Amino acid sequence: xxxxxxxxxxxxxxxxxxxxxxxxxxxxxxxxxxxxxxxxxxxxxxxxxxxxxxxxxxxxxxxxxxxxxxxxxxxxxxxxxxxxxxxxxxxxxxxxxxxxxxxxxxxxxxxxxxxxxxxxxxxxxxxxxxxxxxxxxxxxxxxxxxxxxxxxxxxxxxxxxxxxxxxxxxxxxxxxxxxxxxxxxxxxxxxxxxxxxxxxxxxxxxxxxxxxxxxxxxxxxxxxxxxxxxxxxxxxxxxxxxxxxxxxxx
Amino acid sequence: xxxxxxxxxxxxxxxxxxxxxxxxxxxxxxxxxxxxxxxxxxxxxxxxxxxxxxxxxxxxxxxxxxxxxxxxxxxxxxxxxxxxxxxxxxxxxxxxxxxxxxxxxxxxxxxxxxxxxxxxxxxxxxxxxxxxxxxxxxxxxxxxxxxxxxxxxxxxxxxxxxxxxxxxxxxxxxxxxxxxxxxxxxxxxxxxxxxxxxxxxxxxxxxxxxxxxxxxxxxxxxxxxxxxxxxxxxxxxxxxxxxxxxxxxxx
Numbered sequence: 001x002x003x004x005x006x007x008x009x010x011x012x013x014x015x016x017x018x019x020x021x022x023x024x025x026x027x028x029x030x031x032x033x034x035x036x037x038x039x040x041x042x043x044x045x046x047x048x049x050x051x052x053x054x055x056x057x058x059x060x061x062x063x064x065x066x067x068x069x070x071x072x073x074x075x076x077x078x079x080x081x082x083x084x085x086x087x088x089x090x091x092x093x094x095x096x097x098x099x100x101x102x103x104x105x106x107x108x109x110x111x112x113x114x115x116x117x118x119x120x121x122x123x124x125x126x127x128x129x130x131x132x133x134x135x136x137x138x139x140x141x142x143x144x145x146x147x148x149x150x151x152x153x154x155x156x157x158x159x160x161x162x163x164x165x166x167x168x169x170x171x172x173x174x175x176x177x178x179x180x181x182x183x184x185x186x187x188x189x190x191x192x193x194x195x196x197x198x199x200x201x202x203x204x205x206x207x208x209x210x211x212x213x214x215x216x217x218x219x220x221x222x223x224x225x226x227x228x229x230x231x232x233x234x235x236x237x238x239x240x241x242x243x244x245x246x247x248x249x250x
Numbered sequence: 251x252x253x254x255x256x257x258x259x260x261x262x263x264x265x266x267x268x269x270x271x272x273x274x275x276x277x278x279x280x281x282x283x284x285x286x287x288x289x290x291x292x293x294x295x296x297x298x299x300x301x302x303x304x305x306x307x308x309x310x311x312x313x314x315x316x317x318x319x320x321x322x323x324x325x326x327x328x329x330x331x332x333x334x335x336x337x338x339x340x341x342x343x344x345x346x347x348x349x350x351x352x353x354x355x356x357x358x359x360x361x362x363x364x365x366x367x368x369x370x371x372x373x374x375x376x377x378x379x380x381x382x383x384x385x386x387x388x389x390x391x392x393x394x395x396x397x398x399x400x401x402x403x404x405x406x407x408x409x410x411x412x413x414x415x416x417x418x419x420x421x422x423x424x425x426x427x428x429x430x431x432x433x434x435x436x437x438x439x440x441x442x443x444x445x446x447x448x449x450x451x452x453x454x455x456x457x458x459x460x461x462x463x464x465x466x467x468x469x470x471x472x473x474x475x476x477x478x479x480x481x482x483x484x485x486x487x488x489x490x491x492x493x494x495x496x497x498x499x500x501x
Contacts, residue, residue: 048408050404064410069408073401075399075405076405077420077423078500088406088411
């Protein structure tokens with residue numbers, strides 16, 4: 001579905017990211033973790049086409065319309081209601097207003113925001129705004145969802161709930177996901193595959209871990225799965241080793 | 251209206267009443283020279299007389315006409331130039347420094363020049379008002395476009411929106427917000443421009459009457475006119491405020 005091969009990205013002379021290989025197959029939830037400055041976000045931006053790779057290829061058998069994108073700081077239009085914000089993408093795709101609004105209403109409902117449609121973003125909480133943004137993306141029925149720390153700014157409980165809802169929806173709709181995060185536990189709990197990116201500059205993909213926890217998952221219960229703790233420990237040690245390696249060099 | 255705001259309004263009215271009564275009493279008993287500070291009752295009588303003989307209307311019409319015409323033209327031209335400067339780099343390069351200079355000088359000093367150029371009729375007053383407001387609106391729109399939240403632009407792009415969608419969904423609302431927040435200032439500018447234009451040279455208008463009142467040392471007429479102009483500006487402020495609240499209810 002998505003195949004990244006030998007991807008090198010640089011802003012200045014020195015590459016941030018070098019020779020990265022990564023795959024997302026249909027229906028897979030894949031996470032990309034790594035220390036700050038490892039080029040995780042840049043990799044995502046390159047996939048979307050917001051950044052030109054210096055070498056390597058991104059192959060994707062999907063059309064642009066099949067990609068759903070959710071970033072940490074992406075904003076809703078403040079002058080549009082929640083409903084209008086969700087309907088925006090549908091209307092851009094040419095759906096007539098009444099139909100777009102009906103569908104948007106249904107998606108708000110699926111994200112637990114029934115009755116909030118007429119509110120302006122200003123009158124919503126951070127979690128609710130994130131749900132609206134999620135509804136906006138999911139309403140377009142993406143086949144691959146690309147996310148960069150989407151819930152990082154939310155407090156723990158809100159974050160837990162919205163993450164579980166997101167997981168239920170992507171499992172139900174069989175949407176493939178590529179999630180960029182620095183939260184190792186979150187990555188393991190959600191993903192089928194976790195990629196570990198090394199310390200930048202010249203960061204490389206260091207490891208690929210398969211997470212053998214069955215679906216559908218409950219994000220609390222997934223933590224008690226016997227494979228969770230050992231995997232987390234391995235991931236943690238590998239990541240620490242990466243960071244330490246660079247510290248010694250520096 | 252809740253009781254707290256009603257009480258606040260009541261307290262303010264009482265204070266105003268006390269001050270006016272004090273003024274009245276001091277003026278009546280000669281502690282304030284009524285030649286300079288006529289009592290409120292005399293000012294009210296003058297105001298009443300102005301309306302009673304009906305001649306005031308031609309002056310109100312002249313000032314309002316100049317203020318509103320200058321306001322309208324200034325908003326339109328300022329907005330068009332602002333859009334052009336933000337979208338066309340060449341226009342921006344020329345207009346940005348020009349407008350910055352015009353913004354730095356008190357543009358009201360152009361009034362005598364405009365009288366020489368456009369005569370003592372309404373045209374010179376419209377010109378003063380226009381130049382005050384066009385520069386204000388130029389910056390409102392120019393900044394509005396340049397400082398549009400890039401996250402919103404990127405968001406609409408990732409949802410598949412092209413230039414037309416960006417313009418309609420992002421740029422236009424953002425600019426409207428900036429422009430509307432400047433509307434109240436613009437209303438004040440409009441009257442400043444018209445009245446000062448009339449001070450300089452005119453045969454009609456509230457500024458003309460004011461200048462006449464001043465040259466004849468008629469303090470009660472001067473105060474009555476000041477009061478009248480203030481009332482007009484307050485009414486227009488309130489209207490602009492309503493438009494702002496209505497269109498910017500998302501804030």
